Amino acid sequence: MRSTPRSRVVVSRSGRRTRWAPVAEALRRALASGSRAAGELLPSTRELASTFGVHRQTIMVALDALCAEGLLRAEPRRGYRVAAPEPGLPPPRPAKSRAAGYTFRIVREPGPIPAAIGAVKYPLHSATPDPSLLPLRELRASYAHVLARHGSSALDAATGAGNPLLVRELLDYLRRARAVLFERMLVTVGSQEGIALAARALLGPGDVVAVEDPGYLPAWQAFRAVGAEVVPVPVDARGLRVDALERLLRRRRVRLVYVTPNHQYPTTVTLSAPRRRALLELTLGHGVPILEDDYDHEYHYRGEPQAPLAASATAPHVLYVASLSKLVAPGVRIGMLCGSGELLDVLERHRQSTVRAGDGVTQAALADWIADGGFERHVRRARRAYAERRDAALAALSRAATKLPLELTPPDGGLAIWVRWPEHDTVELARRALARGVAVLPGPLASIEANSPGMRLAFGRVGPARFAEAVSILASEAKRM
Numbered sequence: 001m002r003s004t005p006r007s008r009v010v011v012s013r014s015g016r017r018t019r020w021a022p023v024a025e026a027l028r029r030a031l032a033s034g035s036r037a038a039g040e041l042l043p044s045t046r047e048l049a050s051t052f053g054v055h056r057q058t059i060m061v062a063l064d065a066l067c068a069e070g071l072l073r074a075e076p077r078r079g080y081r082v083a084a085p086e087p088g089l090p091p092p093r094p095a096k097s098r099a100a101g102y103t104f105r106i107v108r109e110p111g112p113i114p115a116a117i118g119a120v121k122y123p124l125h126s127a128t129p130d131p132s133l134l135p136l137r138e139l140r141a142s143y144a145h146v147l148a149r150h151g152s153s154a155l156d157a158a159t160g161a162g163n164p165l166l167v168r169e170l171l172d173y174l175r176r177a178r179a180v181l182f183e184r185m186l187v188t189v190g191s192q193e194g195i196a197l198a199a200r201a202l203l204g205p206g207d208v209v210a211v212e213d214p215g216y217l218p219a220w221q222a223f224r225a226v227g228a229e230v231v232p233v234p235v236d237a238r239g240l241r242v243d244a245l246e247r248l249l250r251r252r253r254v255r256l257v258y259v260t261p262n263h264q265y266p267t268t269v270t271l272s273a274p275r276r277r278a279l280l281e282l283t284l285g286h287g288v289p290i291l292e293d294d295y296d297h298e299y300h301y302r303g304e305p306q307a308p309l310a311a312s313a314t315a316p317h318v319l320y321v322a323s324l325s326k327l328v329a330p331g332v333r334i335g336m337l338c339g340s341g342e343l344l345d346v347l348e349r350h351r352q353s354t355v356r357a358g359d360g361v362t363q364a365a366l367a368d369w370i371a372d373g374g375f376e377r378h379v380r381r382a383r384r385a386y387a388e389r390r391d392a393a394l395a396a397l398s399r400a401a402t403k404l405p406l407e408l409t410p411p412d413g414g415l416a417i418w419v420r421w422p423e424h425d426t427v428e429l430a431r432r433a434l435a436r437g438v439a440v441l442p443g444p445l446a447s448i449e450a451n452s453p454g455m456r457l458a459f460g461r462v463g464p465a466r467f468a469e470a471v472s473i474l475a476s477e478a479k480r481m
């Protein structure tokens with residue numbers, strides 16, 4: 001056995017400094033090279049200790065490890081022998097087949113995702129809520145309460161449908177706040193899991209899904225991941241063009257319609273009441289289910305938000321997803337999936353092959369917080385704050401619109417404003433703004449036809465002063481184009 005460089009110290013997985021691991025690795029390599037025949041006795045531990053320059057005890061630990069791996073056999077009072085080759089192994093292959101690199105055969109690759117925008121001074125691209133509005137003390141107390149009251153049982157695996165207390169609280173909340181009555185719910189890992197589950201259960205390769213264009217890319221990705229074809233339906237100032245959907249339904253066999261009727265993503269327009277009725281009738285008539293994504297229902301500033309499609313008496317074919325990502329924080333990963341009991345059974349079984357269940361501790365803590373009234377207090381406060389930010393954002397944009405060709409319709413709700421730039425290339429404008437620290441979402445990045453002249457400017461996370469600064473940077477870049 002060749003000697004190795006004098007022992008080096010490595011750090012074990014437990015973080016302890018260990019000397020035996022490099023010795024064991026050197027011996028392992030020597031055995032793998034075939035330089036010792038099966039049954040051959042190794043040099044004594046004393047000799048090995050001198051060869052490696054370590055204590056005999058270190059050698060013994062390394063040899064014991066190799067015995068445990070089946071590479072050596074300890075013989076009382078004689079020493080350590082090379083173990084016989086194990087039965088059940090194929091004959092050794094030529095060394096070149098043991099090459100270091102390996103390329104996995106990927107049979108399904110997701111489409112490209114837009115490059116992540118890192119930390120920027122003016123994050124207007126993503127309509128995430130402002131974490132500084134969250135009552136952290138209350139949330140901390142709810143987590144502590146759950147762990148104190150239930151002890152380690154709070155850490156038991158969560159059930160597939162979600163923590164029953166949270167399910168009850170959320171169903172009650174949907175009834176009170178959104179006038180929508182469901183008997184059952186799956187608490188999902190964000191609404192994205194709900195969308196992906198619906199895609200897995202309802203769509204097969206080549207199936208057509210009708211979606212709003214511009215629309216929500218993460219949902220399209222979930223549909224495409226199961227091989228479905230995502231077909232655009234245009235959106236105007238009153239939401240989805242139901243007449244265009246009707247033409248599509250006549251031409252193609254559509255298997256699912258995905259919509260964001262309340263504050264359409266990304267334009268924030270609200271689907272009008274007549275179009276809601278027409279959409280429900282049309283899809284029911286064609287036997288096509290709707291996946292309704294009601295992701296930020298409460299952030300509505302003009303009158304009351306319209307009830308979800310799922311609340312209608314003619315909506316047995318609507319599968320409803322909602323989320324706490326905007327109402328609490330995107331990191332809590334709590335989504336809601338509601339619909340017919342039979343379908344939910346199937347979707348719950350689908351979960352068993354992926355996430356199995358969500359995070360039980362977070363679910364129990366949120367149930368506690370909602371039951372205490374903290375959640376609804378927070379939503380009311382946040383809604384007021386965002387209403388003020390929306391007004392301030394509209395004022396900043398109206399000032400800019402006196403000097404620049406930009407158009408907008410004040411949105412009734414949402415955390416963003418959709419601005420149209422009829423004379424500008426919005427992708428180029430977004431690129432220039434980003435170079436100056438202003439991140440925005442240009443319409444073509446949220447569009448299948450890629451011809452949207454709009455741009456989404458989110459005001460939820462930045463205060464009015466910073467939003468106004470961002471708008472003046474955007475305006476100065478637009479003027480230079």
Ligand SMILES: Cc1ncc(COP(=O)(O)O)c(C=O)c1O
Pocket residue numbers: 189190191192193216260265293295322323324325326330334335
């Ligand atoms: C249209 C739409 N649906 C759903 C969500 C929420 O997704 P998730 O619950 O997976 O965070 C968002 C963004 O937060 C959204 O913009």
